Amino acid sequence: MTDKAKADQFKAEGNTAFTAGNFEKAVELFSSAIACDGTNHVLFSNRSGAYAGMKDYKKALEDADKCIAIKPDWAKGYSRRGAAHFFLGNLEEAEQAYKAGLEIEPANASLKQGLQDVAAAIASAGSMPLSDAFKQIFAPQNLQQLLVHPTTRKYMQEPDFQLIMADVVKNPSSMSKYLQDPRFSAVLNVLLSSAGAAEEEEANAGHGHAHDGSEGHGHSHDGSEGHGHSHGPAKPSTSASASKPAAAAAPAPAASEPVTEEQKVNAQAEKEKELGTAAYKKRDFATAAKHYTAAYELVPTNIVYLNNRAAVHFESGAYDLCLEDCAKAVEVGRENRADFKLIAKALSRAGSAAQKQGKLTEALNFFNKSLSEHRNPEVNEKKQLLEKEIELKKKTDYIDVAKSAEARERGNALFKSSDFINAIGEYSEAIKRNPSDAKLYSNRAACYTKILELPLAAKDADECIRLDPTFIKGYQRKATVQIARKDFAAAMETYDKISKLEDPTAKQIAEEGMAQCRQAIMRNHNSNENASEEEIAQRAMADPELREIMADPVMRQILEQMTGDPVAAAAHMKNPEVARKIQKLISAGIIKVR
Structure with missing residues (x-):
């Protein structure tokens, strides 16, 4: 095997570990890949994402810089650099990184969103240090809005999340521990968005508007090659809310406002998705995959297009392609802060695809990961059935x-x-x-x-x-x-x-x-x-069946009839079950035969 082939193998294993949230293992595997091929910029980008997942932003920045040094015309490297600087509190450097990336790829929604997040953080911070800025963001008057905001109010009622918020309010620097929690990401988006909107509103006499913040500094890897699968028919997502690209979260423009290039691209992507769904319903999988691919190429930050294409591959039996799309969907979803239910769907479908391939342990891992994102009863049932299947297979495989x-x-x-x-x-x-x-x-x-x-x-x-x-x-x-x-x-x-x-x-x-x-x-x-009557009674009470017979009102009535009526006794003994119970009483000495 050549060094490049070894690097590709380590990279694939690293992608799988990253998708499963095992960032330390991912770093180890990406490092092995780099040792085999130190000229591959994607490997440094992947390891940067894994370091970010471990909250080691200094090393994430080092790898982002190496990625850019190898391939300075690749926009993703600047996204890595910007995210690392952001979490290190270097807002100006983060801004420069995102701007540099946009010069290479002006339509990159992730870079745009990152730049917006930085702008909001700078606007709310002013000239104060980042730690003081976050203290201001988490000030009591700002936290009040979380109690009424439709997205965050339910989180603020959860006891474990209340502890998280108390920790962050007391020590804003601790927020890095909770960035992987989708609830905290949602809270941070609301606070940063409202802070940026307030600054802009003040500057523009009430004519400003805040960004949605649905995409930003999540961590992902590049060129993912995960594994996964799902049971039952896999359906593309067609709901209006799910189909919105993460980058197109801004309000619809008023009639007097010009339609932006980004909105045109998003609308075109939605049309491709609708065509794909129509073809899917007709079971024209080749056409459906073609349209979903076109939609994804237009808006590569939207997990829905990948989920739908994965469903097409699953239904057509192309399980390897399904697994690849599911892994990529998880990557895109985490990086762009997609709804955790969409990430859970990708992991569940990966589980079903792996199960179809007979990779039962791998499938179970995917189902568990899916349930950690969203507790779906159907997925939980699949998991339980798979556990039984695995146990049965172990027993079957052991037969000799x-x-x-x-x-x-x-x-x-x-x-x-x-x-x-x-x-x-x-x-x-x-x-x-x-x-x-x-x-x-x-x-x-x-x-x-x-x-x-x-x-x-x-x-x-x-x-x-x-x-x-x-x-x-x-x-x-x-x-x-x-x-x-x-x-x-x-x-x-x-x-x-x-x-x-x-x-x-x-x-x-x-x-x-x-x-x-x-x-x-x-x-x-x-x-x-x-034996005395007392001894016989004690032995009888020690036998559960005897206790049950003696407590049975029907048997009591039969015994009373048999005592004074031999004809009734003979009739009852013809019943096998009654005869057995009578014999049991005789054997125990409760009924004495003269």
Whole structure:
């Protein structure tokens, strides 16, 4: 593999780590890529974004400068430089960086928005230091508007966000810790916008207007190559609110105002999107992708166009392309402060695409990331179903009949040497390797019976019978447990089932078992004869089934009828369930037979 190929591989892995929010890992991978190819400006830009995600703005600035040194005619490098300077408090330098980028790419919406944010910060700060400026921005009189603003008022009622705001008000320099929180970004936008609007209004006698601030200093990487997927039909977003490009947040111009070039571009992009959606509904995916691509090329800051194109790729089965678009959508969304629901949608679709490719662990990671952005019930259900699928796959992948047989033989040897605990371990391993083998459950049931773990023995015996209803030993294991519990009536029922099996030894085994039960009943009866009523009652109350029988009003009525009416007694004994319960009471000594 060439150095360039290695660099591309590290870059792709770095993009995935960045998309997942693992910035430290992203820095490590981008650094490895740079070690292989130190002339690639995109790598320095990506690492700058990752450093910014870690709040290490000095290193973010260093990488932005290196990016520009390698390719001074690339506008994105100046966006990186501007963002780093902004968060370091160097507003003049940030302004210069954004202006330099706009000279290269005048229509770049991200650079324009960054410049507007800087202007608003400078306007609110005046000549004071940045720390003092933010103290003024977070002054009590300014915070009042957050309580009534339609975007922020709900956040101001959330206890955890109230703690964040209290920390920032007390120490404005701590705001860097919360910039990845979309709620705080929204608050900062409202405060900066209102501050800039107030300054402009004062200067222009009430004729100014504030910018929306929907795009600014978020962090992203370039050339992302993420992975992701989603279940069910993937639909392009068609809502009016979702389809607004992040860069076109300014109010619609009045009739007397000229339409700007940017607004013309946005309108053209929306037309392309509408054409794409119409083609998608007709399942003309090639045409739909063409129009969504045109829309994205016109306004590359709008996550919706990428989300819609990803939906097209998903429906057409082009899962690799879907994953690439989802990764890019997350990048664009974070950089331009898109609605977290749109980012969540991209991550969810990535999860579904990865699941279609059989990358289940990767898909689960995408679903978890999506839910961290927005708690969507449908995505949560997909995640839960996927977790079950992963667990089932693990069990299925572990199946190996040959290794199961080896574990069974080890278990048999341990059983013969009376090492029942370790025999259980080997039989359990054998069951994991071949869970459909009924005999393994029978063997483990025998071990559990030896160490008096009767509930576990009964469970294994039942599973053995379920897997192979013709296997006599399964019934024998069950009857042995029932006798050990002194549930002789149930044991006799089990032996009766054995007698109906087609195995030539079934009848003999059933007869011997029945005889064993009758002898046990007689021994128990004789023991009860010598026991006091109090002792019998205590033993009965220790048995949950006996307590239930005695508490049953129907059984109480039947017992009263049987006491004085032999004909009624004979009629009731024809009912198998009643007969079983009567036998249980007799075995326990509660009913005495003379």
